Amino acid sequence: MFPSKPQLIPTCCAVTPSPSPLLPQDPDKNSLQLSPERTRDRRKVVRIAWEKLLRWSRSWRSRAKTDVLERTKKVVVLGGGSFGTAMAAHIANRKDQMEVSILVRDPAVCRKYFPDHKLPENVIATSDARTALLRADYCLHAVPVQFSTSFLKEIAEHVDPGLPFISLSKGLELNTLRMMSQIIPQALKNPRQPFIALSGPSFALELMNKLPTAMVVASKDRKLAGAVQQLLSCSHLRISTSRDVTGVEIAGALKNVLAIAAGIVEGMNLGNNSMAALVAQGCSEIRWLATKMGAKPATITGLSGTGDIMLTCFVNLSRNKTVGVRLGSGEKLEDILGSMNQVAEGVSTAGAVIALAQKYNVKMPVLTAVAQIMDSELTPKKAVLELMSLPQVIQSP
Numbered sequence: 336m337f338p339s340k341p342q343l344i345p346t347c348c349a350v351t352p353s354p355s356p357l358l359p360q361d362p363d364k365n366s367l368q369l370s371p372e373r374t375r376d377r378r379k380v381v382r383i384a385w386e387k388l389l390r391w392s393r394s395w396r397s398r399a400k401t402d403v404l405e406r407t408k409k410v411v412v413l414g415g416g417s418f419g420t421a422m423a424a425h426i427a428n429r430k431d432q433m434e435v436s437i438l439v440r441d442p443a444v445c446r447k448y449f450p451d452h453k454l455p456e457n458v459i460a461t462s463d464a465r466t467a468l469l470r471a472d473y474c475l476h477a478v479p480v481q482f483s484t485s486f487l488k489e490i491a492e493h494v495d496p497g498l499p500f501i502s503l504s505k506g507l508e509l510n511t512l513r514m515m516s517q518i519i520p521q522a523l524k525n526p527r528q529p530f531i532a533l534s535g536p537s538f539a540l541e542l543m544n545k546l547p548t549a550m551v552v553a554s555k556d557r558k559l560a561g562a563v564q565q566l567l568s569c570s571h572l573r574i575s576t577s578r579d580v581t582g583v584e585i586a587g588a589l590k591n592v593l594a595i596a597a598g599i600v601e602g603m604n605l606g607n608n609s610m611a612a613l614v615a616q617g618c619s620e621i622r623w624l625a626t627k628m629g630a631k632p633a634t635i636t637g638l639s640g641t642g643d644i645m646l647t648c649f650v651n652l653s654r655n656k657t658v659g660v661r662l663g664s665g666e667k668l669e670d671i672l673g674s675m676n677q678v679a680e681g682v683s684t685a686g687a688v689i690a691l692a693q694k695y696n697v698k699m700p701v702l703t704a705v706a707q708i709m710d711s712e713l714t715p716k717k718a719v720l721e722l723m724s725l726p727q728v729i730q731s732p
């Protein structure tokens with residue numbers, strides 16, 4: 336009946352049932368207490384739907400291929416920072432007989448990122464590029480974007496032209512505005528180097544702790560994306576595939592800039608309303624630019640877009656957000672960067688975003704404000720005042 340427990344409704348907002356068209360006409364629809372018969376029917380419908388889902392899932396699992404994992408004997412990871420190390424451990428755990436080589440400048444370095452975790456026995460750190468790359472079946476690239484070109488040029492002679500490169504790096508090269516899908520083939524002087532972007536909401540630490548995670552692999556080569564999906568996916572890592580390389584890459588790069596803005600809002604204690612408004616505006620700005628660059632809107636609102644934006648803007652494990660929080664609480668950028676031993680890609684990507692926005696003629700007030708703050712041309716406080724004073728928007732119906 337309607338309402339089932341009137342005493343639970345605060346007196347200030349209690350309503351009397353009436354035939355008003357604004358109130359529900361079918362009391363049962365909104366009642367919390369259904370008759371036993373209707374409860375049984377409702378539960379049956381839910382159970383049938385759930386069982387159908389499980390049957391569908393089981394039939395897919397039974398057809399799942401494992402040949403890629405069986406065939407893969409060696410994977411090389413370029414860059415032994417936190418994400419390179421976490422992905423190396425993940426792949427090594429997939430198969431004991433697989434050799435996972437991490438190419439690092441200092442072989443002791445990758446132990447420093449996760450001192451509480453023991454790396455699998457089949458992970459080997461080396462600073463010898465030739466040995467690391469020799470007979471590798473797949474290559475994971477985890478060197479920060481701004482150092483990627485010089486790093487890749489140095490090792491190019493040891494790279495097999497058919498070696499698939501799976502890029503984990505999220506950002507834009509500052510002076511050239513290039514994404515990793517352009518940086519890698521150009522630095523290796525091989526336009527046909529197979530390329531896959533791996534992105535999505537995935538903190539290295541949580542992957543290392545085998546917490547449930549979902550990511551996207553994007554490649555123009557559908558078969559290759561499927562192979563990488565097979566190589567990486569397991570009970571705690573779901574991998575979906577996409578052909579929208581531009582969308583996956585641009586969203587992964589720009590969310591880092593937005594996360595700095597979100598951190599600033601938190602550091603300045605501007606409240607939850609501000610945070611939601613800022614992130615929503617940032618999502619629109621990313622979508623405007625990305626779609627003009629040829630990305631699909633669904634990629635931007637999906638896992639590697641909105642999914643990663645939510646993680647990076649709302650969770651304090653993010654290095655980019657942390658830069659923003661510290662800026663918002665009054666610290667200077669050079670002091671913040673000087674005290675960090677890990678990369679916050681959004682800092683340099685911010686500069687590249689503005690040039691892209693001009694190239695594609697897109698207005699991006701929030702991301703432009705971050706770039707201005709990174710250049711010390713604007714204080715966070717002034718940025719907030721300016722953003723709040725922008726013309727009031729007329730929403731189209």
Ligand SMILES: NC(=O)C1=CN([C@@H]2O[C@H](COP(=O)(O)OP(=O)(O)OC[C@H]3O[C@@H](n4cnc5c(N)ncnc54)[C@H](O)[C@@H]3O)[C@@H](O)[C@H]2O)C=CC1
Nearest residue numbers: 414415416417418419477482486503504505538539677678
């Ligand atoms: N840490 C994370 O949770 C995630 C990181 N990523 C992306 O992965 C990429 C790498 O990030 P992290 O591993 O977290 O960074 P990090 O700061 O933990 O490590 C960076 C690594 O790159 C190496 N490096 C720096 N300059 C170099 C150079 N000139 N030549 C060769 N190596 C150099 C460093 O020695 C270090 O091993 C970034 O683009 C980041 O956005 C993506 C998803 C998650």
Ligand SMILES: O=C(CO)COP(=O)(O)O
Nearest residue numbers: 535536537538653654655
């Ligand atoms: O890309 C990330 C999670 O998906 C990591 O973000 P941060 O680089 O800001 O820590």
